[in-house]
Amino acid sequence: MERKITKQIMVGDVPVGGTSPITIQSMTNTITKDIDSTVNQILLLEKYGCDISRSAINDLDDAKAIKIIKEKTNIPFVADIQFDYRLAIAAVENGADCLRINPGNIGNKDRVREVTHCCEEYNVPIRVGVNSGSLHQKYLDKYGGVCVDSIVYSALDEVEFIESLGFYNMKLSLKSSDVNMSIGSYKKISEMTDYPLHLGITEAGPAYVGTIKSAVGIGSLLSQGIGDTIRVSLTAAPEEEIKVGKEILKSLGLRTEGVNIISCPTCARTKIDLISIVTEAEKVLENLNKNLNVAIMGCVVNGPGEAKEADIGIAGGNGQGLIFKKGEIVRKVKEEDLLKELIKEIENM
Numbered sequence: 001m002e003r004k005i006t007k008q009i010m011v012g013d014v015p016v017g018g019t020s021p022i023t024i025q026s027m028t029n030t031i032t033k034d035i036d037s038t039v040n041q042i043l044l045l046e047k048y049g050c051d052i053s054r055s056a057i058n059d060l061d062d063a064k065a066i067k068i069i070k071e072k073t074n075i076p077f078v079a080d081i082q083f084d085y086r087l088a089i090a091a092v093e094n095g096a097d098c099l100r101i102n103p104g105n106i107g108n109k110d111r112v113r114e115v116t117h118c119c120e121e122y123n124v125p126i127r128v129g130v131n132s133g134s135l136h137q138k139y140l141d142k143y144g145g146v147c148v149d150s151i152v153y154s155a156l157d158e159v160e161f162i163e164s165l166g167f168y169n170m171k172l173s174l175k176s177s178d179v180n181m182s183i184g185s186y187k188k189i190s191e192m193t194d195y196p197l198h199l200g201i202t203e204a205g206p207a208y209v210g211t212i213k214s215a216v217g218i219g220s221l222l223s224q225g226i227g228d229t230i231r232v233s234l235t236a237a238p239e240e241e242i243k244v245g246k247e248i249l250k251s252l253g254l255r256t257e258g259v260n261i262i263s264c265p266t267c268a269r270t271k272i273d274l275i276s277i278v279t280e281a282e283k284v285l286e287n288l289n290k291n292l293n294v295a296i297m298g299c300v301v302n303g304p305g306e307a308k309e310a311d312i313g314i315a316g317g318n319g320q321g322l323i324f325k326k327g328e329i330v331r332k333v334k335e336e337d338l339l340k341e342l343i344k345e346i347e348n349m
């Protein structure tokens, strides 16, 4: 997969685009001006590996809270603005590292111009975020409703207006809850501009379904070299979005930090309660900052051999199991101690 090299922008101190690593974002669901709750949630997101967080700015108190939230957190803060251009300006003045706006929702061009000038003055990038639910009527009419072309040309209109003001510090998102439409829109705009792209499938749904839709949509774009930063949208706790985002990047070899669990699907040869062991191991290892492939396999016959590339692993036997490293058996352990001993070995690596 050859990555499309886009223009690089800076969201706070985090580069987005160009050859910089693909970043993971999420969005808080606290009341932003409830500073303690918002700070705690951002700190939790940081712990899970979030690179950039976003919060909705619904009133002036939310905008003013940005300054204090930023003092207490460590990752860039993106202010999400729906309609009120004055809140966009207040957010930038209070230290937002990026503005997410849908210029079409901000109102007339004068307001977009004012917001853009403010971003220019503070050197803050804008994410032009176009959603399939808020497209230009002229393109809906021209292309017969919501489709790839009406999404792409609505976005390009916004981009061209902002460019006409001499501002190029932008990234773009073109979101739809329809996976095929999202893929098509991002592919098309990727051929038409060099701005970094923020990938996401909007309103993807609850954790299970949303994870699959996001993995298919975001994953297929990334596998074609498209995309610079990602946000998985789930009806779930925000840290779940980070977990899924990390796995999408890891599965494509785009992020290596953290433990990669390899486990077999179980079969009639499975000798231990593999599903419970893997479920528990996943919880224990989810935030471990070591680049390791850990294999958890159901039988000693095929387990170590099938997981030769793993750094470490276990393979179940009758009432016991083997711990192996790089496919070589190192010792035998009772079944009830397998997970504990595996974790101990991993901690010593």
Ligand code: SF4
Residues within 6 Å of the ligand: 264, 265, 266, 267, 268, 269, 270, 271, 297, 298, 299, 300, 302, 303, 306
């Ligand atoms: Fe079955 Fe063993 Fe393969 Fe697991 S590793 S699926 S238990 S044969």
